[in-house]
Amino acid sequence: MKHTRHSFCRICINHCSILVDVEDGVATAVHGNSRNQVYGDYTCVKGRSQHEYLRHSDRLVHSLVRTPEGHVRLSAEKAMDEIAAKLADIRDRHGSRVVVPSGLLRESHQTCQRTVRSSTIAG
């Protein structure tokens, strides 16, 4: 069965309004939403291609760590532990003001985007 879903692109902070064609539970195409008052019909090539990223053979679907022998798979829990230890080391050596979670910078922008989207998504 084929149908189209309203959504928004999550690739970058613009969060463009998109329409996703779905066939038998699989995304088959992404289009701009011409009825959206803010984004109009716009999507960039990344946004229009994202259904292809989902099934691409090079898609990263598990954590990797770089070693002298190359990239080695590790669990998400182990990756988080290693990242946390490295961040703690940076904080301890240079102070807490040198570490800025990028999500904090994006959060205020995302809140604005959600407000705009929620007020225009029906359009």
Ligand code: SF4
């Ligand atoms: S369609 Fe392009 S510009 Fe819009 S949110 Fe996605 S990546 Fe960003």
